[in-house]
Amino acid sequence: xxxxxxxxxxxxxxxxxxxxxxxxxxxxxxxxxxxxxxxxxxxxxxxxxxxxxxxxxxxxxxxxxxxxxxxxxxxxxxxxxxxxxxxxxxxxxxxxxxxxxxxxxxxxxxxxxxxxxxxxxxxxxxxxxxxxxxxxxxxxxxxxxxxxxxxxxxxxxxxxxxxxxxxxxxxxxxxxxxxxxxxxxxxxxxxxxxxxxxxxxxxxxxxxxxxxxxxxxxxxxxxxxxxxxxxxxxxxxxxxxxxxxxxxxxxx
Amino acid sequence: xxxxxxxxxxxxxxxxxxxxxxxxxxxxxxxxxxxxxxxxxxxxxxxxxxxxxxxxxxxxxxxxxxxxxxxxxxxxxxxxxxxxxxxxxxxxxxxxxxxxxxxxxxxxxxxxxxxxxxxxxxxxxxxxxxxxxxxxxxxxxxxxxxxxxxxxxxxxxxxxxxxxxxxxxxxxxxxxxxxxxxxxxxxxxxxxxxxxxxxxxxxxxxxxxxxxxxxxxxxxxxxxxxxxxxxxxxxxxxxxxxxxxxxxxxxxxxxxxxxxxxxxxxxxxxxxxxxxxxxxxxxxxxxxxxxxxxxxxxxxxxxxx
Numbered sequence: 001x002x003x004x005x006x007x008x009x010x011x012x013x014x015x016x017x018x019x020x021x022x023x024x025x026x027x028x029x030x031x032x033x034x035x036x037x038x039x040x041x042x043x044x045x046x047x048x049x050x051x052x053x054x055x056x057x058x059x060x061x062x063x064x065x066x067x068x069x070x071x072x073x074x075x076x077x078x079x080x081x082x083x084x085x086x087x088x089x090x091x092x093x094x095x096x097x098x099x100x101x102x103x104x105x106x107x108x109x110x111x112x113x114x115x116x117x118x119x120x121x122x123x124x125x126x127x128x129x130x131x132x133x134x135x136x137x138x139x140x141x142x143x144x145x146x147x148x149x150x151x152x153x154x155x156x157x158x159x160x161x162x163x164x165x166x167x168x169x170x171x172x173x174x175x176x177x178x179x180x181x182x183x184x185x186x187x188x189x190x191x192x193x194x195x196x197x198x199x200x201x202x203x204x205x206x207x208x209x210x211x212x213x214x215x216x217x218x219x220x221x222x223x224x225x226x227x228x229x230x231x232x233x234x235x236x237x238x239x240x241x242x243x244x245x246x247x248x249x250x251x252x
Numbered sequence: 253x254x255x256x257x258x259x260x261x262x263x264x265x266x267x268x269x270x271x272x273x274x275x276x277x278x279x280x281x282x283x284x285x286x287x288x289x290x291x292x293x294x295x296x297x298x299x300x301x302x303x304x305x306x307x308x309x310x311x312x313x314x315x316x317x318x319x320x321x322x323x324x325x326x327x328x329x330x331x332x333x334x335x336x337x338x339x340x341x342x343x344x345x346x347x348x349x350x351x352x353x354x355x356x357x358x359x360x361x362x363x364x365x366x367x368x369x370x371x372x373x374x375x376x377x378x379x380x381x382x383x384x385x386x387x388x389x390x391x392x393x394x395x396x397x398x399x400x401x402x403x404x405x406x407x408x409x410x411x412x413x414x415x416x417x418x419x420x421x422x423x424x425x426x427x428x429x430x431x432x433x434x435x436x437x438x439x440x441x442x443x444x445x446x447x448x449x450x451x452x453x454x455x456x457x458x459x460x461x462x463x464x465x466x467x468x469x470x471x472x473x474x475x476x477x478x479x480x481x482x483x484x485x486x487x488x489x490x491x492x493x494x495x496x497x498x499x500x501x502x503x504x505x506x507x508x509x510x511x512x513x514x515x516x517x518x519x520x521x522x523x524x525x526x527x528x529x530x531x532x533x534x535x536x537x538x539x540x541x542x543x544x545x546x547x548x549x550x551x552x553x554x555x556x557x
Binding site: 023024025026027028029030031032033034035036037039040041042043044045046048049052053055056059060128131135137201 | 285286300301302312313314315316317318319320321322324343344346347349350351355358359362363376419420436466467498509510511512524526528532533534535536537538539540541542543544553554555556557
């Protein structure tokens with residue numbers, strides 16, 4: 001018994017002795033190192049990236065269309081050429097997909113002004129243009145809304161007084177920002193009818209305070225990214241020449 | 253029985269310390285002082301190339317090839333270096349849209365990253381999209397509060413990992429942000445989010461008590477601080493509510509801290525919370541100096557930030 005204990009103690013003894021001594025944290029120092037052009041480029045790493053970069057550049061800079069002018073989201077007050085192009089591209093590219101899947105048609109489109117992330121500069125339009133306009137991965141979704149609920153959308157647009165891109169919906173305001181006229185597909189809005197709005201998944205989830213998509217009369221996810229909509233649209237048209245029109249205006 | 257063993261060991265240990273002072277330390281092989289360098293990034297968001305000269309305040313900054321030379325020179329200076337990332341590796345440049353994160357993971361492997369945690373944007377191609385890229389990653393994915401057991405990521409992440417550098421044991425665990433409301437459920441599928449504080453308590457217990465780590469680092473994608481939502485868990489809140497964490501390396505909020513924040517943990521001990529912005533513009537560096545216990549000063553640890 002005593003021997004066992006001694007043996008045990010001896011074991012522990014040797015174990016502890018040969019083990020590294022417990023270390024004690026004595027000092028901590030910290031710094032933030034900025035990655036600037038004064039640092040050397042690691043040639044091996046850069047060579048590894050190059051084929052990927054070249055492939056993307058080649059693809060992104062392939063010419064899809066030609067823009068006759070420079071278009072910016074700040075070109076107009078309540079509707080802009082650029083915003084109209086985006087809303088109309090969504091309608092023309094997405095409606096066939098939506099119709100094929102559901103047998104229904106999109107009646108209107110609404111996006112947000114803040115979601116337009118760059119201009120379209122005059123000259124060649126490429127996939128890079130679409131990446132700059134829409135760097136995010138947001139997708140188009142379609143939401144069914146009863147006519148009577150569309151008042152919430154109209155109220156939102158009147159309150160915001162911004163050129164949120166719209167399509168299919170036409171709003172006329174008087175000089176005091178009171179609604180004069182609201183139409184969908186050039187017809188008066190039927191409060192009992194279900195209208196199908198295309199928008200982004202971001203806005204559907206109440207982004208930019210667009211709280212009017214829920215509850216709804218149906219939600220359709222199409223797995224179609226807005227950026228890909230734009231790329232597909234640019235592929236189809238030769239000339240980019242959008243205009244500001246009368247879809248959302250204020251009378252003098 | 254277990255308790256009895258412990259008492260026996262404890263008394264044997266006491267005997268040893270007495271004998272230890274009788275000149276038997278010569279067994280000890282550890283150097284007098286060890287230095288561990290922790291390098292870290294967060295929210296690189298597929299920024300592989302440096303920003304161009306026209307990119308506003310980020311002009312000419314960042315770039316993986318430059319970060320590579322910097323890391324290499326630091327490793328030459330101190331081989332006991334750990335390189336970590338706090339998530340959101342994916343999404344932000346066409347590299348991700350074209351290659352789904354392959355190049356990001358391959359480059360991090362070439363730079364010899366040791367580990368990362370998982371950010372919300374790392375689910376942007378779905379949990380399947382993340383899984384698909386795993387063969388390109390030669391580093392660990394550490395997450396302690398995402399339960400992936402009903403997903404394809406099951407068994408491909410670790411709740412913690414102990415790294416040994418220069419005789420020092422460094423325990424690393426990872427925390428992800430709540431995905432509900434932030435990421436489409438179709439993307440994260442049956443990933444379960446668990447309470448970060450509870451996860452930290454369990455991890456620090458394991459790393460401190462069971463694994464006897466000398467240093468504990470938390471890789472967090474919770475976000476630095478939410479001033480307008482003080483109830484929301486953040487790195488600052490986590491730091492103050494836990495113990496035994498020496499460093500939280502944060503992400504998500506793209507916070508450019510000029511230097512790490514010193515926070516008092518629940519025991520009143522000082523620890524560090526750091527985050528270095530985003531897009532690979534900065535590399536964070538923290539050096540931990542270890543001394544033999546016998547040289548321990550009454551002042552504890554001095555922090556120079």
